[in-house]
Amino acid sequence: MAAAQPEAQPSSFWQVLEEQVLEEHPDVPRDQLLPWEAWERKHRKRSCDEATTSEPGAGSNGGGGSIAEPFWDALEASLRAEHPHLAREELLPWLKLPRQRRQPAAAAPSAAAPPPPDDTDNGGDSDYEAIGSEEDEAFVAGSSDSTRAGTQPRAAIVPLPDTSGNRWASRNKHKWQCQSTTTKTAPATNLFLADELDKLAAHYKAVGNDEWRYFAFSKQAKKLRDLTWEVTDAKQLLSVRSFGQKSVDKIAELLATGALRRLETMQSTDRAQALAELTKVHGVGCKIASDWYAKGITSVEAAVQSGLMTATQRVGARFYKDLQVRIPRAEVTAIVDAVRVALRATLGARGVPAHAIDGAGDATASGSYRRGKPSSGDVDVLLCRRDGGSDEGLIEQILEYMKAAGVSVHHLTHEEEVQRGRAQRSVRTATCSSYRGIIRLPGYELHRRLDLKLYPPEDFAYALLYFTGSDHFNRSMRHYAKTLGYSLSDHGIVHAVKMAGGKDNCVRGTKNLFEARTEQEIFEKLGLQYVEPSQRNTDVVPIGDAPRRLQ
DNA sequence: TGGCCGTACTG
């Protein structure tokens, strides 16, 4: 890229990154490897390279023709069931792609795929179109009528692949804050204040040295966003938990002058700016960022060129721009559904008969999505196998399946090598696995963070509670449990004894004291009022006298 | 004044 420009650095960030990446993955099509090419075109000004190195790109990406078709069909059905009102193109953005797979396998690769007539963006951005050629007509015509007519999704539709995997979701839809389309809008003043406090928090987090200020400010910011009344006088906040005099003073300044002098000066230093940028890369925290800064590294570009990055960090760097963008709720739905469909297919491939697949496992949307947020920072899917079958390799298989169907997948955890070494030494990992990665569904512009967590059924309620969050809510609830002498985690409730001194001053039991079937039961056991997911942005509230013991 | 969540993965 940037070939022609005389001013272009001989080795720009992206060039270096590109080299590293190409070297690391010689077998992956270029477009999949270099998503920023499209991103840059869209978000920066004119692209300097018009002559898209017309890629051969064709073929390569392993077959998958046979499984791709049912996958997308099922995904479409699943999405249609959840969004009956959406226009088809909106529901299935990948239909807009110039070419599709679903080739009858034998279909000739029909030579040089014509460069997508695509106007501007999204150009060669798909690893998907490379798979096949021709017959997107077949695809479109096959599963329904013409996309073109748009709007009318055609009467009969969807055999319905049954989304009951997501039991909770279906049952509680009406309770979701944003299923009612009307998103509660907080007073603008509060949002402004929250943003400023978040900046303060972000600063302390990036610079390090004071995680507790970070904790305090981010907690306050969250509370401000959730406040139902407008802050007109900073003193009002003195009566709100976790706001103290210092913060009230800051907020008073913000209300009066619209800015925080102290924040501005803190942010303006070179070091602060460098750390702020570096820590945006997944896998780079304040320590490593400080480390790099001490070595003279002040940008992601420099970090990449330094060769100091770990494998995970390199993946993070490749996509860190995409990952700054929040994910609209509808896209989260699509990704969760894709995972669910892949899970079902995987179970089927493992011998679970079709009629039993519903009960054999489920994929539940969690995180901010379950809390009803209109957009999310990432996608959290809680997986559970309930038929007693083995969990081993389930996550990997699901991802392989999606990959084969044309989804672009990049691992932050579970890199092949690491996987092996890991398998032998940890017993626990066999039954509880935690995956982090980056994926992009074909037709979507940006790559998104995907978190998968797999638990045995007996952990499900605790896991769901944990995975739904929010972070501050969890910490609050766990803190509260601790005051009762318990330790609450995503696996259960155990005894916790606080010892004097030292930092690791807490001794935990190992036996789960209470097998909860639902979240409600957990709240109840702890003497807490049940809180709907959409309300889990603030602290927990004990009701009456807290129980002394679990029975 | 000292505590501020509990866990999983990486290297």
Place this chain on the structure above:
DNA sequence: CAGTACG
């Protein structure tokens, strides 16, 4: 182990 990340 420290570091980073997850909610």
Place this chain on the structure above:
DNA sequence: GCCA
């Protein structure tokens, strides 16, 4: 940073 806030709080017990």
